[in-house]
């Protein structure tokens with residue numbers, strides 16, 4: 130009954146619930162298959178190598194992973210509250226952190242893993258369908274960008290989503306709050322960019338001189354920081370004796 | 376006495392509502408303790424505090440030697456709980472629900488399987504074990520939740536209205552199980568119920584709480600005795616109203632009613648015995664068929680306590 134074992138136990142449960150949820154709705158299954166086929170086969174087949182091998186990929190695949198994570202993450206605590214299982218879970222010997230981390234990792238591993246598979250499929254499709262084109266193999270910085278982005282963008286979503294879900298009375302309410310928060314979050318880089326442009330051309334100059342790999346790493350660091358901040362906030366918010374149980 | 380649960384002046388307010396008001400409880404280890412009280416009395420709130428799911432606003436509670444405010448993790452480690460909601464995962468099968476909690480409490484895989492089987496069998500859920508729990512009936516889910524609470528053989532069981540939704544046979548069998556657990560394995564059971572008959576048959580001690588205040592504690596027998604004056608029912612031929620009035624005026628009698636033409640019901644004053652009254656009746660020509668002491672039920676005692684508090 131180590132901490133890691135407890136986290137695994139929570140993941141075990143979350144995945145079984147998730148599997149039942151997806152398998153239980155025809156829309157769920159068809160939706161997953163369509164998404165997988167589109168991003169893994171159809172898009173790279175129809176649109177050529179730029180789908181997997183250009184900067185576009187760094188936006189597209191992380192965003193796909195993030196989209197997949199939304200439903201399960203807003204459900205994480207609000208769903209247990211709504212279905213009246215939260216109190217019983219909290220009455221068990223599981224530590225707060227094991228529950229929170231287990232729920233977060235369950236979503237993250239599933240969505241990131243699934244998206245890596247889809248990206249690998251897309252690379253394969255490109256290799257088979259567009260072997261003649263010189264740009265069929267993505268450059269290093271794109272691979273790095275997709276690899277980190279598919280992990281970190283849903284990590285930000287998951288950490289923020291868990292934080293919101295902890296307090297939300299219902300899944301619907303959690304989803305609404307989450308939607309607003311994401312809009313706010315999406316404005317953040319725009320505002321920062323504006324600010325940077327107005328304040329200091331030296332800073333802009335410095336950023337513009339970075340190599341693509343350095344740029345990707347910079348972005349990844351920013352995302353990691355954001356995810357860590359939200360995760361810390363969620364840990365602070367998770368106080369068993371103060372949580373709304375029903 | 377080995378004490379499993381002790382609360383001192385335990386108090387909890389929700390805004391202006393005092394859900395618990397200086398509650399003092401003591402529950403002996405290995406005993407079955409019944410917590411009785413009308414809706415909104417504070418029973419569920421008490422269990423939540425004892426498990427560290429809710430912070431008290433005053434007072435303290437000690438469970439199995441651990442402070443409920445500081446050391447609740449240790450309490451949860453040693454206890455099993457059926458709370459207000461059954462807490463069954465409807466998307467998991469009956470078996471998976473048990474497996475999840477078996478994993479939580481670190482039962483090895485083989486023991487987990489065996490124990491789940493044993494409990495599902497004993498609760499009559501063997502045939503339903505692969506079914507999605509969301510498709511089970513309310514009583515079946517309740518049974519599953521009780522099985523889950525017992526799964527890891529906890530030393531202390533919290534059961535919030537365990538027999539709610541159970542059919543009479545299942546209720547009786549659960550009572551047998553709980554008695555066996557307490558008597559043979561010294562498990563402490565803290566339960567709430569609205570079924571006073573059940574409390575009487577099952578509990579070593581009960582407490583009656585009303586609007587957050589504990590109105591009485593004791594064994595069911597003690598509460599019964601405390602509740603009502605001794606009552607006597609006399610069936611006799613040759614009774615009439617004049618005779619009834621005569622009996623009512625007797626110094627040992629608090630009240631007398633002729634409930635049927637041949638039946639007189641008396642409420643005796645404290646310490647009084649029925650013999651002198653019977654003698655009086657015989658002397659006045661009544662032919663006695665039957666004299667019976669009426670023991671007040673726990674229900675009467677409970678209703679008396681709750682009424683008095685209004």
Ligand SMILES: Nc1ncnc2c1ncn2[C@@H]1O[C@H](COP(=O)(O)OP(=O)(O)OP(=O)(O)O)[C@@H](O)[C@H]1O
Nearest residue numbers: 389392393394412413414415416417418419420421
């Ligand atoms: N989270 C909460 N917020 C506000 N008030 C609450 C909360 N939980 C309980 N209460 C109030 O505290 C009081 C005691 O509630 P509690 O649930 O403990 O009663 P109970 O004895 O379990 O009743 P029942 O027999 O209906 O289950 C009630 O007045 C209830 O409205």
Ligand SMILES: [Mg+2]
Nearest residue numbers: 418419459535
């Ligand atoms: Mg209750």
